[in-house]
Amino acid sequence: MRALVIDDSRAMRRIVGSILEDFGYETRQAGDGRQALDVLEEGYLPDLACVDWNMPVMDGLQFVSAVRSNPAYRSVTLMMVTTESETSQIVRALAAGAHEYMIKPFTADAMRDKLALLGLLPQEVSL
Amino acid sequence: MTLTATSFDWVRQLVHRESAIVLQPGKEYLVEARLLPMAQQRGLSGVSELVESVRNRPDAATTRRIVEALTTNETSWFRDGDPFTALTGMVLPSLLGGRRPDEPITIWSAACSSGQEAYTIAMLLSDALPDAARRVSITATDLSREMVERTRAGRFSQLEVNRGLPASMLVRHFTRAGNEWEISPTLRRMVTATECNLAAPLPRMGPFDIVYLRNVLIYFDLATKQGILRRVRQLMRPDGWLFLGAAETTLGVDDNWERVVLGRGSAYRPRKGN
Amino acid sequence: MSEHASSLVQQPITDVLDATTVQRIADDVWTALVGDGEVLVPLPVPAPEQTVSAWVQITGPWCGAVVVTCDQPTGVALTECLLRARPPAVIEPEDVDDALGELANVLGGNVKSLLPEPSSLGLPQTGPTPPASRPEDLCRVDAQWRGQSLTITVQGATGAPHAERNEVPQ
Structure with a gap:
């Protein structure tokens, strides 16, 4: 399984990345939506992209819209991982095409639960 | 300090x-x-x-x-998804087949903790049954008064709603209340929470169509397990369904149950003729 | 509520938020982000002389910032905790800025959700503690983490329209 972790905070990229690696993922990182699109355009197609919302250059919502409007990226599951936590914001992200939504702060257990919901939890670590 | x-x-x-x-x-x-x-x-x-x-x-x-x-640690919503997939996929259709359209569906979430299991069931059934609000009643019980009160309140912290609750269900069934999330009044009305010690004689309730008794038996010795299973069976309808935790079974504990494989998991039904 | 709020002079933050709520948000952030079993104890200790701050700005019916302040060694220790699974060999000042900034960001987002909509969150900044405006537009948690002082403030912006225009609570 491959994941792309998109966040302007290096600390958060490391946190999300290392949780996913503990679940057996191979991860790559990007510091904003534009960099993340570059990674996809290079041909790196992850199973999962964890996307922060507020980032410089291109924010997470724009990234989600861009990915969902390109049929070549249909296999990528998109999960917003953000501190934005109003109902209206969650609805906006889902409407833009995000498959799941995780509110910061979250625990590794919460990430495991979300991956299980998405069917993206590798079998060998399911409990 | x-x-x-x-x-x-x-x-x-x-x-x-x-x-x-x-x-x-x-x-x-x-x-x-x-x-x-x-x-x-x-x-x-x-x-x-x-x-x-x-x-x-x-x-x-x-x-x-x-x-x-x-x-206390937060518990998950769709904890070990199989018993919930089985609920709407197999158990509910089978029950509805044997019931009149106006007959209530009664469910017991035993050892309900802060209510995630009871409300997960309420959310699933309100999506699956158009008249769920009228027809479904869920009894949630716990040993701890604090947990019963929390279940009644139906309010959950940010960390709690992050634990396996699909975002689409969060926005559909919850509203923000300060820095917590509150379950919709319709779903809350489907759930009645009371204190109950499973290891002692049970209060008058039921009969239940479906019982979720998960990750409870593991804490008790054989004799107590047998007592709990016997008392639970007395509160179930003859065509009812019992869900246990993934690591639990009635096999070798109480012969009055029949194990039924449902998808990737299993459920137990009162054996006929007992 | 938001339509009214945006046309009014800014209400002080204490109308919508109290220190207990901020503490509760911080409890969740500490457990999840800093580490399981890591807690911010709401007992003040003497403030250090030299501090670092990280903050995010909130813009909307209420304008201000959510600020985290501690001393440098505490900032480094927090950074080590945040990066627990993958700490770099040497923690650089940028790592501390980044980690404290993310703490402020997560606290800020949760604070924002309690404010009238629409409010938006800026990107994290770090530096000397930004000045607060009037004292009544300030919500402050003086706490300690591992025995060291750590302060979280939710403070009105100094340039916000309320400063010279209105002192009357709405």
Whole structure:
């Protein structure tokens, strides 16, 4: 399984990345939506992209819209991982095409639960 | 820090005895932070004073609250998804086939903790049955009064709603209440929460079509397990369904149940002719 | 509520938020982000002389910032905790800025959700503690983490329209 972790905070990229690696993922990182699109355009197609919302250059919502409007990226599951936590914001992200939504702060257990919901939890670590 | 070494040791031993959880040395600050609100509520100046007062005048309720404050962890919504997939996929259609359209569907979430299981069931059934609000009644019980009150309130912290609740369900069934999330009144009305000790004679309730009794039996010895399963069976309808935790079974405990494989998991049904 | 709020002079933050709520948000952030069993104890200790701050700005019916302040060694220790699974060999000042900034960001987002909509969150900034405006537009948690002082403030912006225009609570 491959994941792309998109966040302007290096600390958060490391946190999300290392949780996913503990679940057996191979991860790559990007510091904003534009960099993340570059990674996809290079041909790196992850199973999962964890996307922060507020980032410089291109924010997470724009990234989600861009990915969902390109049929070549249909296999990528998109999960917003953000501190934005109003109902209206969650609805906006889902409407833009995000498959799941995780509110910061979250625990590794919460990430495991979300991956299980998405069917993206590798079998060998399911409990 | 006001916590004395003696107080910390007393709390460590208590928590270990009651929950088998080990508080390592160095976790004094955790004890301090989790118990300070309880001490302040009682007008005490600190956690050591709280410990002293319980040691001088032992009190089961306070002791239990101390253990709960130090061991409570958030539970997941669709915990071990299979029993929920089976609910709407197989169990509900089978039950509806044998019921009149106006007959109620009754469900028991035993050891409900803060209510995630009961409300997960409520959300699923309100999506699956157009008249769920009228027809479904879910009884949620727990040993802990605090947990029963939390279930009744139907309010969950940010960390709790992150635990396996699909975002689409969060926005559909919850509204923000300060920094917590509150279940919709319609779903809350489907759930009735009461205190109940499974290891003692059960209160008058049921009969139930479906019982979720998950991750409870593991804590008891064989005789208690047998007693619980017998009492639960008496509260179930003959064509009812029982869900146990993934690591639990009636096999070798109580022969009055038939195991049925449902998808990747299984359920138990009262054996006919008993 | 938001339509009214945006046309009014800014209400002080204490109308919508109290220190207990901020503390509760911080409790969740500490457990999840800093580490399981890591807690912010709401007992003040003497403030250090030299501090670092990280903050995010909130813009909307209420304008201000959510600020985290501690001393440098505490900032480094927090950074080590945040990066627990993958700490770099040497923690650089940028790592501390980044980690404290993310703490402020997560606290800020949760604070924002309690404010009238629409409010938006800026990107994290770090530096000397930004000045607060009037004292009544300030919500402050003086706490300690591992025995060291750590302060979280939710403070009105100094340039916000309320400063010279209105002192009357709405």
